Amino acid sequence: MEEHTYRQTFKPTKTFRTFLHMAAIRFTRSPENTILVELLGAWRIQEPRPSLQDLLRECHADPPVRQLQFSSQALESWDTGLITFLLNIQRFCESKHITVDFSELPQGIHRLMKLAAAVPERLETRKSSGKIGHVSRLGNKALSTTDGAQDMVAFIGEAFVTFFRFLRGRAQYRRSDLGITIQECGAKALPIVTLISVLVGLILAFVGAVQLQQFGAQIYVANLVGLGMAREMGAMMTAIIMAGRTGAAFAAQLGTMKVNQEIDAFITMGISPMEFLVLPRMLALMLMMPLLCIYSDLLGILGGAIVGITMLDLGSAQYFYQTQGAVTLTDFAAGLIKSIVFGVLVAIAGCLRGMQCGSSSAAVGLATTSAVVTGIVFIVVSDAVLTVLYDILGV
Numbered sequence: 001m002e003e004h005t006y007r008q009t010f011k012p013t014k015t016f017r018t019f020l021h022m023a024a025i026r027f028t029r030s031p032e033n034t035i036l037v038e039l040l041g042a043w044r045i046q047e048p049r050p051s052l053q054d055l056l057r058e059c060h061a062d063p064p065v066r067q068l069q070f071s072s073q074a075l076e077s078w079d080t081g082l083i084t085f086l087l088n089i090q091r092f093c094e095s096k097h098i099t100v101d102f103s104e105l106p107q108g109i110h111r112l113m114k115l116a117a118a119v120p121e122r123l124e125t126r127k128s129s130g131k132i133g134h135v136s137r138l139g140n141k142a143l144s145t146t147d148g149a150q151d152m153v154a155f156i157g158e159a160f161v162t163f164f165r166f167l168r169g170r171a172q173y174r175r176s177d178l179g180i181t182i183q184e185c186g187a188k189a190l191p192i193v194t195l196i197s198v199l200v201g202l203i204l205a206f207v208g209a210v211q212l213q214q215f216g217a218q219i220y221v222a223n224l225v226g227l228g229m230a231r232e233m234g235a236m237m238t239a240i241i242m243a244g245r246t247g248a249a250f251a252a253q254l255g256t257m258k259v260n261q262e263i264d265a266f267i268t269m270g271i272s273p274m275e276f277l278v279l280p281r282m283l284a285l286m287l288m289m290p291l292l293c294i295y296s297d298l299l300g301i302l303g304g305a306i307v308g309i310t311m312l313d314l315g316s317a318q319y320f321y322q323t324q325g326a327v328t329l330t331d332f333a334a335g336l337i338k339s340i341v342f343g344v345l346v347a348i349a350g351c352l353r354g355m356q357c358g359s360s361s362a363a364v365g366l367a368t369t370s371a372v373v374t375g376i377v378f379i380v381v382s383d384a385v386l387t388v389l390y391d392i393l394g395v
Contacts, residue, residue: 023049023081029058034067039105040074045081052088059098068093069101072109083112155352159282162274166283171275181284185246189292192241197229197296200237201303204228209312218312222322225304230331232338234297236383238289239342243375247350250281251371254354255364263355273355282347289343290336297335334395338386342379349375 024040035058043049059065068089086102086109093100102110132140165171208224254277257263266273301323308314353371357363 023047025050025055027055027058029065033063033065034069035059035065036069036071038071038074039078039082042076043078043082043085045079045084047081049081049085052085052092055089056092059092059096065098067099067101069104071104072106073104075106078106078109080112083109083116086113087116151356152352155355156348158274159278159348159351162272162279163282165275166279171279172271173275173279177276178280178283181280182288184249185242185284186288186291189242189245189288190295192245193238193292193296194299196237196241197234197299198303198306200233201225201229201300201305202307204233204300205304205307206311209307213312218308219314219318219322221304221308221312222314222319223326225308226301226323226327227331229297229300229304230327230335232335232383232387234300235289235293235335235339235342236379238292238296238339239346239379240376242285242289242292242343243346243349243379244372246285247346247371247375248368250347250350251354251357251368252364254351255357255367258355258357259359259361259364278347278351278355281351282344285343285347286340289339293335293339294332297332330395334390338383341382341386345378345382346375349378 022041023043026038026040028036030036035055037055059068070086086105090100090113092098102113162171166173204225205221208221209218212218212220212224254263257277263273263277266276305316305319305323308319309316350371353367353374357367
């Protein structure tokens with residue numbers, strides 16, 4: 001039997017540790033192709049450890065090794081530095097189909113190695129060893145986009161199934177949560193909706209007045225502002241405000257719950273997160289968006305009237321009579337339908353990004369930003385689709 005002893009090259013330290021107390025391994029190979037590895041000295045994480053190269057070279061020698069057996073009789077002390085050393089050996093032996101026998105090691109080492117193997121390594125935390133080519137990057141982006149689209153479609157499907165369960169009276173949610181969410185989405189949003197709506201009405205009236213005054217048709221500013229606010233701008237501007245205010249809040253709330261594992265706790269207790277968390281938020285926006293839209297329409301018309309009365313020398317009664325003749329209930333209904341659709345989409349975007357949030361505080365910020373962007377994209381796309389549909393139907 002051939003015996004090998006390997007230590008790291010000795011370097012004096014301030015504690016003047018002797019050479020004999022340093023970490024070392026000594027291994028012998030038996031005729032049965034088994035290597036007995038003896039652990040010598042003090043294995044501390046701050047101390048140098050012996051190299052694995054000689055032991056691995058012996059494992060590659062002919063005939064191939066079948067088993068590694070460890071002994072700790074000469075082991076003086078150890079900490080996690082020894083655990084790291086043993087895990088590296090175990091990982092190598094698993095790749096080469098070599099049996100490893102740790103039965104002679106202390107029980108503390110067994111427990112720590114079992115604990116280290118209980119949690120699998122996260123692949124995304126490991127740094128890539130090489131550069132990714134443009135084609136690979138494009139392919140990864142396409143795959144992630146496809147996966148995101150599938151998750152979005154699945155979430156929308158679950159949301160509609162949950163809504164139908166609500167209509168049948170079988171959804172599990174707290175009415176107090178619905179009331180609080182309605183207050184957050186409705187009454188507390190009035191100040192910002194008021195400011196933006198009045199300013200949008202002022203802008204529409206001012207832009208229209210600059211052009212219509214050239215033809216002496218400034219009275220039609222009332223038509224422009226009334227139709228613009230009732231059919232488009234009232235619903236859209238309210239939806240964009242709610243996407244930036246409420247949709248982001250939904251994503252942040254659910255993302256924080258995801259980080260704190262509260263959503264996992266709901267699933268463990270048999271409570272559906274879609275019914276308990278998503279449904280109240282979706283219902284709140286569906287109920288509040290039409291009311292906020294009507295409020296925005298009226299304030300936008302009031303903003304246009306301010307420009308018409310003060311800049312265009314129009315009478316207040318004349319302006320409002322002109323608005324009444326130009327805007328019909330059908331125009332208001334078209335805007336209300338859009339507002340309901342926008343409310344559902346904003347709620348879905350916020351809850352979707354919140355549910356997809358990662359497990360860190362940075363992921364909550366990314367989910368919030370993504371919720372706002374997704375909500376605005378949904379609003380613009382759906383508005384274009386509904387406008388074309390209205391034109392086809394003659395609404």
